[in-house]
Amino acid sequence: MRLLMAGTVERVVVLFGSEVDPDPELTWARGITLVGDDGTEVDQPGPFGVVGWSVAGLDALAFAARHPGLVDRLALVATPIPDDEAALGFELSDITAKTLLLFGAKDPLTGSRHGTWWQRRLPDARLEIYPQGGHDLLVPAWKRTLSHLAPHCKR
Template sequence: MANLTFTLRSGRRVGVTTLGDPSASRVVVFCHPAPGSSVFDPDPDESADRDVHIVALDRPGYGSSDPWPFGTWPSIVRAADDIAEYLRDLKRFEGPLGVVRPATVGIAGWSAGGRVALAFAARHPDLVDRVAVVATPAPNEQVPWIPPELQKLSDELGQQPPDVALSRLSGMMQGQADAVHAADGEGAVPLDMLGAGPADAGALQRRGLRDRLGRMLIDAFRQGPAGVAGDVLSYTARPWGFDPGDVQAETVIIGGQADPLAGQAHAAWYQKAIPDARMEMVPGVGHLVIAQAWGRVLSHLAPGTAS
């Protein structure tokens, strides 16, 4: 579970996981997938080899974070605003302690987390200078990827009161939570709900990756399926709430060429939508490309910090 909690001005509590050197000058924010939580480190060796302070927040309903407040629609932009509030408070807290950091951070998002990273960059340009979007599906209306019957369900849920929609979808996703809770150990947690497929067999041979993903999923479902249900509603039932074209930070789009969920067509859409974005595709890798690409992500977000 997260190693600390932060209370927002609204009173909602957010779980926060921190990695690396807490006094490092460069802060890197990592936005987890759906389902997911802040405890996941894509590659601990790469993280340790950088002079960075890595911060990740549990989105509402995941891990150690309170659920979305009653009557509130799950929202990509509100999740991004939680990150901004945490970072601004961190600066106020660290100043009197003599910790001086640059005004801006780097932010990465894997899969659903990529949307949150982009929303953060679009809404808080004063806080970010570099972005990495990894294996993030494009809007379904731009690059179709959601089965029509599921998108129809999301459209119907989008017309319901938020608590009704969240309750209905949570009930439908209870099976995911049950499967994770029934697993015998972190290494036995089913990873198909993360989009892992045959092309990821090689990635899953990486030391400790299967266990780290399993640990993340166990933490993600500690409160049941409400976290992932909220995420799904935030990007399928309602508008995203931001324009990727507003991102001013230096952005790289990374994808796995063998990713059946968010492959090259998705990466190409983001490259066109975000000003001056670069696209990099990793051959022979699927949706778990984050594990292989984490070193590249950190080199983009925190250049010059390798030890």
């Protein structure tokens, strides 16, 4: 895991799909530690919040499936449905994290249809559609994402 922002509270959020912090001011205000996935396993105790943007949302799901006792909250932002659900390597019904699904109604790649698909398959998922949102929803939705992944956390 690659450190993107050191925090002051005991909450770690793992970001899949972006090399940089989507909004450093918002992240700093929450006081969380934000780490980016670099392919190495996490070496900190949980629980974790995990977010995946676009196709990296599939990696975030796989991480949550591998660590059900550590990942308590998950956010998928504009994540496309897989070509083959069986090829995921895990059962979506095994995801135990409280999940927030954020999709843009004007996203030509995913849109609300993909969000509805995920909501039907993940046990504890809430779908929110941004009426004017496109595929690049990570930055505009970062405040909402952090409020889900790190509730009650403030510097």
